[in-house]
Amino acid sequence: MESTTFPNGPVTMAGNLYLPDGFDPAGSYAALVVVHPGGGVKEQTAGLYAGKMAANGFVALAFDASYQGESGGEPHFLEDPSARVEDIRAAVDHLQSLSYVDAERIGALGICAGGAYAVNATMTDHRIKAVTTVSALNIGAGYRQGWYGSDPDSAAVATLEAAAKQRTAEAQGAEQATIPYVPEQSDIDENTPRDMVEASEYYRTPRAQHPNAPNKKLFTRSISKIFAFDAFHLAEDLLTQPLLSVAGSEAGSLWHTTRLHGQVRCPKTLVVVDGGTHMDFYDVPEYVDRAVAEATPFFTEHLAAA
Numbered sequence: 001m002e003s004t005t006f007p008n009g010p011v012t013m014a015g016n017l018y019l020p021d022g023f024d025p026a027g028s029y030a031a032l033v034v035v036h037p038g039g040g041v042k043e044q045t046a047g048l049y050a051g052k053m054a055a056n057g058f059v060a061l062a063f064d065a066s067y068q069g070e071s072g073g074e075p076h077f078l079e080d081p082s083a084r085v086e087d088i089r090a091a092v093d094h095l096q097s098l099s100y101v102d103a104e105r106i107g108a109l110g111i112c113a114g115g116a117y118a119v120n121a122t123m124t125d126h127r128i129k130a131v132t133t134v135s136a137l138n139i140g141a142g143y144r145q146g147w148y149g150s151d152p153d154s155a156a157v158a159t160l161e162a163a164a165k166q167r168t169a170e171a172q173g174a175e176q177a178t179i180p181y182v183p184e185q186s187d188i189d190e191n192t193p194r195d196m197v198e199a200s201e202y203y204r205t206p207r208a209q210h211p212n213a214p215n216k217k218l219f220t221r222s223i224s225k226i227f228a229f230d231a232f233h234l235a236e237d238l239l240t241q242p243l244l245s246v247a248g249s250e251a252g253s254l255w256h257t258t259r260l261h262g263q264v265r266c267p268k269t270l271v272v273v274d275g276g277t278h279m280d281f282y283d284v285p286e287y288v289d290r291a292v293a294e295a296t297p298f299f300t301e302h303l304a305a306a
Contacts, residue, residue, distance in 0.1 A: 001051065004061075006097075008090035014070035015063030015091070016042050018054035023100075030105035030303035031059040031098075033091040033128070035114030037282075038079055038139055039181040039203075041069035041212045045111050045282040049134070049292065053109065056296045058303075059101055061091055069212045077178060079222040081117065081139060081229035088121035092128060105303040107131060109295060111282065112253075113139040115245075116231035119260065123238040130302035132244040132295045135281045136257045140229035147193050149255040156227050163223040170221070177220040195252045198279035208283060235264050242267040244298040246291045248276020269298065 004017045020029065032053055036046035042062040050060035066083045067073035073083070088108060096103040107130040110118030115133030122131040141149070144156040166177050182199040183192060192200075202208045243264060247257040249272050261270045271294050273287060280287040 001047075001054075004094070006063075006090060006094035008066060008087055011066045011072040013063050013066070013072070013087065013090060013094075014042070015061050015094070016047055016050065018047075018050045018060040018062070020054050020057050020059065025100050027100050028102045028305070029057070029059045029100055030107070030299065030305075031061065031095045031101040032299065033088055033095065033106070033108045033118070034060050034062045035084075035088060035108065035110035035118045036062065036065065037112030037114050037137075039068070039077075039213060039218060040112075040114075041210055043069075043210050043212065044208050046114065048283060048288065049109060049111065052288070052292045053295065053299075056292070058299065059095070059098070061095060063087065063091055064212070075176060075219055077218050079139075079218045080225050081120075081231070082225070084113075084117045085121045085124075088118060088128075089125050092125060096127070102305065103127070105129065105305065107299050107303050109134070109299075111135060112137045112278070113142075116256065116260075119235060119239065119243070120231040122241055123235055126241065128241060130242045130244075130299060131239075132246070132298060133257065133260070134246050134291045134295075135251060135253060135278045136245060136247065136260060137253050137278075138231045138256045138260070139226055140231065141256065142253070143223075143226050147195065147252050159223060160227060163220055166220045167224075178217040179220055179223075180217055193252050194250075195278040198277060202279055202282055232260050232263060235260065237265075239264050239266050242269075242298070242302045244269045244271070244294060246271045246273065246281070246294055248272070248278065248280055248287065249274050250276060251278040251280075253278045269294075 034050040046062040050062040064071040067078040108118040115136035
């Protein structure tokens with residue numbers, strides 16, 4: 001693995017580039033953009049997947065999103081879906097600039113919100129030839145409709161009104177407010193969804209806590225950007241590249257994956273792993289290895305040399 005930077009407009013992106021065993025700089029490799037979850041950083045699950053895919057022969061780039069981790073962009077901890085999608089396009093630019101990457105053999109793999117961002121980027125950037133989602137979460141739908149997708153979109157109005165008041169306060173000099181992505185360990189109770197309990201344990205304990213993602217937070221002004229976003233809008237018409245979707249049968253977020261699979265008309269494969277939760281696919285070996293075992297032949301086939 002080697003550290004790298006690349007431009008995304010005025011923002012300097014920070015990434016880790018994972019190279020295959022026996023790497024030959026004079027060779028020609030298929031490459032993957034690996035996209036981290038909302039509020040995550042490249043050193044967490046995205047780096048884990050990138051390393052495993054590199055071990056299976058791919059060049060793999062994991063990077064910090066704009067406004068997050070070691071990448072530039074202010075204010076830090078902003079979650080801007082349109083910027084997240086543009087990050088992926090910039091990562092493709094970077095991979096295509098590398099002499100040892102075959103520019104016609106680039107794919108995208110994303111985890112959680114990163115999976116949905118990867119789909120959206122693939123829809124609109126056909127330099128990406130295949131896409132894999134793992135525990136996909138369409139962040140806009142997830143925030144509007146709740147973790148289980150049981151709320152109507154209109155339920156988001158009260159939150160948007162509160163966010164508008166906060167933005168007015170900030171414009172008049174108040175400190176910028178943040179909200180947590182996942183609950184503090186002390187805030188967990190019997191009403192906390194199982195996936196959120198596991199997310200708190202992943203992000204807020206030594207299991208995966210990282211100094212570049214302190215407190216797993218985002219600025220309140222992210223709310224209006226997130227709530228207006230639908231990563232899968234027009235996917236049935238614009239996503240023509242092959243899609244592999246992997247998720248757990250016990251994940252409260254499974255509805256994002258099944259909704260996408262039912263929506264698209266591209267070549268598609270759905271793998272629902274019995275017993276898996278949303279967070280199991282972040283770092284639990286049994287589930288990560290299963291996702292990698294599905295993704296490796298998928299990308300091998302669809303990113304094959306001409």
